[in-house]
Amino acid sequence: MCKDTKRAGRLNIMRFSKMLIPTLKEAPSDAVLVSHKYLIRAGFIQSVGSGLYNFLPLGKMVLDNVKNVVKEELDKAGCQEVDLAFVTPASLWIESGRFEKYGKELLRFKDRKDNDFVLGPTHEEMMVNLVRQTVKSYKQLPLNLYQIKTKFRDEIRPRFGLMRGREFLMKDGYSFHKDEEDMKREFDNMEQTYSRIFKRLGLDFRVVEADSGAIGGSGSKEFMVLADSGEDTVVVCEECDYGANIEAAIRKPAICEAEAPEEGIKAKFHTPDITKIDELSEFFHLDPYYIIKTVAKKALYDGGEEKIVLFALRGSDELQETKACNSVNANELIDIDDEELQEAGLIPGFMGILNLPEGIEVVVDNELKKAPCMVCGANEKDYHLVNVNMIEYEGRYDDLIAVQEGDRCAKCGGRLKYTKGIEVGHIFQLGTRYSEPLNATFLDENGKSKPFVMGTYGIGVSRLLAAIIEQHHDDKGCKWTMQSTPFKVEIIVSNISDELQKQNAEKLYNQMIEDGIDVLIDDRKERFGFKMKDFELIGIPYGLIVGKKISDGIVEIVDRDTLQKEEININDVIEILRVRAGV
RNA sequence: CGGAGUGUAGCGCAGUCUGGUAGCGCACCUGGUUUGGGACCAGGGGGUCGAAGGUUCGAGUCCUUUCACUCCGACCA
Numbered sequence: 001m002c003k004d005t006k007r008a009g010r011l012n013i014m015r016f017s018k019m020l021i022p023t024l025k026e027a028p029s030d031a032v033l034v035s036h037k038y039l040i041r042a043g044f045i046q047s048v049g050s051g052l053y054n055f056l057p058l059g060k061m062v063l064d065n066v067k068n069v070v071k072e073e074l075d076k077a078g079c080q081e082v083d084l085a086f087v088t089p090a091s092l093w094i095e096s097g098r099f100e101k102y103g104k105e106l107l108r109f110k111d112r113k114d115n116d117f118v119l120g121p122t123h124e125e126m127m128v129n130l131v132r133q134t135v136k137s138y139k140q141l142p143l144n145l146y147q148i149k150t151k152f153r154d155e156i157r158p159r160f161g162l163m164r165g166r167e168f169l170m171k172d173g174y175s176f177h178k179d180e181e182d183m184k185r186e187f188d189n190m191e192q193t194y195s196r197i198f199k200r201l202g203l204d205f206r207v208v209e210a211d212s213g214a215i216g217g218s219g220s221k222e223f224m225v226l227a228d229s230g231e232d233t234v235v236v237c238e239e240c241d242y243g244a245n246i247e248a249a250i251r252k253p254a255i256c257e258a259e260a261p262e263e264g265i266k267a268k269f270h271t272p273d274i275t276k277i278d279e280l281s282e283f284f285h286l287d288p289y290y291i292i293k294t295v296a297k298k299a300l301y302d303g304g305e306e307k308i309v310l311f312a313l314r315g316s317d318e319l320q321e322t323k324a325c326n327s328v329n330a331n332e333l334i335d336i337d338d339e340e341l342q343e344a345g346l347i348p349g350f351m352g353i354l355n356l357p358e359g360i361e362v363v364v365d366n367e368l369k370k371a372p373c374m375v376c377g378a379n380e381k382d383y384h385l386v387n388v389n390m391i392e393y394e395g396r397y398d399d400l401i402a403v404q405e406g407d408r409c410a411k412c413g414g415r416l417k418y419t420k421g422i423e424v425g426h427i428f429q430l431g432t433r434y435s436e437p438l439n440a441t442f443l444d445e446n447g448k449s450k451p452f453v454m455g456t457y458g459i460g461v462s463r464l465l466a467a468i469i470e471q472h473h474d475d476k477g478c479k480w481t482m483q484s485t486p487f488k489v490e491i492i493v494s495n496i497s498d499e500l501q502k503q504n505a506e507k508l509y510n511q512m513i514e515d516g517i518d519v520l521i522d523d524r525k526e527r528f529g530f531k532m533k534d535f536e537l538i539g540i541p542y543g544l545i546v547g548k549k550i551s552d553g554i555v556e557i558v559d560r561d562t563l564q565k566e567e568i569n570i571n572d573v574i575e576i577l578r579v580r581a582g583v
Numbered sequence: 584c585g586g587a588g589u590g591u592a593g594c595g596c597a598g599u600c601u602g603g604u605a606g607c608g609c610a611c612c613u614g615g616u617u618u619g620g621g622a623c624c625a626g627g628g629g630g631u632c633g634a635a636g637g638u639u640c641g642a643g644u645c646c647u648u649u650c651a652c653u654c655c656g657a658c659c660a
Contacts, residue, residue: 025609025621026595030653050652105658122660156584156658170660222660231659332657423660460660495618529620547619556619 012061012487013513016522016534020057022046023534033229035469036161038478042537044465051158051166058538059465061486063169066464067148069200069483070171077193079144079173084126086150090116092125096437105153119152124434124456127174131452132440138178141442141452142186146173148461162466163231163422169462175455178444180431183453187219187429190457194223194425201464202481204471206421208234209244211322212428219429223459224421227470234421235403239414247322250399251416252408253367254316258287261373266387268378275349277315280384284375288315292368292376292388294351295319296341299330299361308336308344312353312376313365313400320402327363327398345379352377352385353393364393365400422467423460430454478539479560487520488581490540494528494547504555505546508573515574517583536560542581544573 020043027037028047039045044059055063071081090108093099099106099118107119120126127145135143148171158166173190177183191207198205203225210222222245224234235249236242244250261284274283281288295311311324325333338348345357353362356379368374371390378385407416435441435451444450465484472479480486489512493505505521512519520540522531528547535543535558543558545565553570557577568576577583 022593022610024594029589029595032654151660153659157654157656159654164659168660172660334657426660458660463660497618525618527618527620527622529618529622531621532619533621545619 011513011516012518012520013509014057014487014520016490016520017524019520021534021538022056023537031161033160033163033466033470034473035163035229035466038469038473038537038539039161039465042478042534042539045162047161051155051164053162053165053167058486062465062480062484063462065484065486066201066461067169067171070148070197070459070461073193073197073200074146074171074173077144077189079146081147082130082145083147083149084120084123084130086120087117088120088123088126090118092129092438093118096125096434098125105155107152107154120149121151121153122458123147123149123172124174124430125438128434128438128440128452128454131174131176132435132438135176135452136442138442138444142175142177142182144173144175144186144190146171146457160466162462165462168460171459171461173457175457176435176452177455178442178450178453180453183429183431183455187427187455190427190455191221194427194457194459197459198223198225198424200483201468202472202483203424203468205424206234206236206243206419208236208421209248209250210426211245211247211326221427222421222423223425223427225424225467225471226419227422227467228420229470230420230422232421232423234419235416236419237409237412237414237416240409240412242409242411242414242416244403245421246402246418247320249403249416250410251401251403252410252413254289254314254407256287256289256316258289261286261290261375261387263373264387266385266389268380268383269375269386270382271350271384272382274384280375281315284386286375290374291315292352292374293317293319294353294377295324296336296346296351297321297324297333298336298340299325299328300332300334301330307359307361308341308346309333309361309363310346310351310353310356311363311365311400312368314367314371317365317367318402318404319400323398323400323402324363327396327400328361347377347379347381350377350379350381350383352379352388353395354385354388355379362395363400364390364395364397366397367401369397422463422470424464424467425457425459427457428455430456473539476533476563477537480539480541482541482582485518485539485541487518487540488583489517489519489542489544489577490535490538491519491521491544491546492528492531492535493521493523494531494545496523496525501546501548501550504550504570508544508546508555508570511574512577515578515583517574517577517581536563542577544577 022043024041027041031037046054048054151170152167155166175186205225208222210220212220233246235244277288280291292312293315299309300306309328311319341348368390374388376385376388405417409416432451441449441451468484469478491505509521541560545556554567555570556565556567558565
């Protein structure tokens with residue numbers, strides 16, 4: 001009894017016949033991802049509306065397990081758990097300026113007194129508010145506070161089951177420091193902590209350089225679980241450990257093996273109806289590398305302000321929109337049609353960076369710096385310029401390139417390739433982006449008032465369930481990893497009407513409970529095949545089949561990963577499972 | 584928001600064109616036979632056909648309106 005009390009809340013034991021596990025033969029037709037299908041078919045979750053899910057007993061167990069791993073590692077790393085109000089007064093959001101800016105994902109509503117509230121999609125404001133009220137001195141720093149809490153984002157298009165719901169469970173952490181240096185130390189600490197978390201959960205992942213996006217800040221890294229169904233494109237090096245989201249990936253500047261054009265004097269060249277890079281390439285017998293591609297976009301800013309921007313890069317490269325957007329500090333870049341271009345005095349197909357009409361902003365890719373003898377649109381119908389020497393060009397440069405597979409790694413020169421990833425974690429160096437507007441300050445060693453230097457760190461906890469299944473499944477069902485699985489072992493009683501099988505299975509069940517092994521016993525009055533199908537669908541790591549050979553003292557262990565069966569003596573069961581399941 | 588599509592039993596679907604008693608498979612309940620790979624026999628329960636309005640002797644089916652959901656694009660843990 002005493003033993004049981006000690007493990008209260010940690011040990012999962014259950015009878016299949018008593019547990020609510022509504023397994024289904026067919027998945028709802030709208031499920032596209034395997035994780036979505038299996039989580040529903042195996043009775044882990046239930047859909048209740050667009051982007052809204054109920055967690056059934058099995059799903060809740062997995063969710064708790066994942067939560068525990070996250071919590072244990074964070075606490076070990078010196079973080080402290082808090083729990084902030086889910087409903088938050090809009091006033092804080094107005095103060096930070098995000099009430100207007102955040103957009104429609106922010107669910108707003110009023111209480112009976114007509115006061116504005118929001119459902120927290122993230123908690124920077126709330127956490128800064130908490131800390132600014134309680135921390136006054138550098139002596140109280142650093143501080144890393146987190147919570148594991150339901151978030152609500154009214155996504156325009158929720159999809160893929162738990163992968164992108166509107167309501168989801170997220171761990172969000174915020175750290176507060178007296179200076180940049182200490183914040184960077186904690187950032188590294190979190191990178192290592194996150195790596196430990198995902199490793200414990202049995203995930204194959206990469207830490208990659210990322211774009212900071214809307215949250216802002218100087219440096220950020222994403223934790224990507226590698227899976228074909230991932231929504232993000234990740235650039236990784238085949239030789240070293242470099243990895244980056246395509247939005248932030250860099251490369252060694254490209255070199256062209258094709259012959260460079262002979263140097264000459266800058267001149268206008270008649271190019272009738274030749275508008276595309278490959279047509280120009282053919283016309284001039286020149287590699288696209290030596291042609292300047294000019295991409296026009298409309299940049300949108302706060303308050304409905306907009307302007308036309310030209311992005312110039314080599315004909316052999318592609319524009320990376322996120323980089324381009326960041327380079328002009330816009331909220332968004334949108335395509336622009338030919339009519340609008342003409343109104344602005346630009347000629348589609350013949351745009352270039354020289355001789356431009358008024359009011360057009362230009363950003364040139366870094367790799368065009370000092371490039372000699374380039375071909376470029378003349379901003380005049382049917383004409384291009386040749387022998388444009390970029391040494392003479394004085395304008396803004398930035399990194400605009402979308403790294404391609406086969407490009408060279410900036411770190412080691414190795415070959416870069418694409419892979420797909422599921423973003424399960426994101427850590428940011430925030431700086432004073434929130435502490436300043438919210439006037440959250442402390443007194444430093446010299447008695448001077450300073451804004452907190454902050455970091456922010458997120459993990460998509462409910463998304464992790466989907467990520468685990470995306471990476472660990474076969475055509476029969478789920479394969480939970482040891483730290484995430486609801487039970488370590490499932491005892492399958494082949495024929496429950498057979499007293500000998502039943503008694504021995506019950507004995508093993510009780511023995512495992514005694515020994516603290518999470519165990520589910522399938523004691524339903526069903527046929528063998530039926531139970532095996534459920535076992536495979538649910539994905540508990542080890543099955544223990546108590547069947548006909550029990551009369552000889554023999555049972556079978558099934559490894560869910562390989563589906564290999566192995567006959568063993570009933571007396572060795574506990575010992576073998578202990579070793580295999582690490583319990 | 585733009586484009587495409589779907590709403591019929593818990594799940595998967597047929598029926599809608601051409602109006603005439605609401606159907607199939609799985610699941611569920613009862614009894615029996617079965618028990619090493621989603622068994623079989625017999626019997627049974629379950630539906631405001633997404634909602635509202637209209638046409639008609641009669642609407643799941645035709646007309647109008649509306650809601651929800653899903654898929655493809657922009658957002659994100």
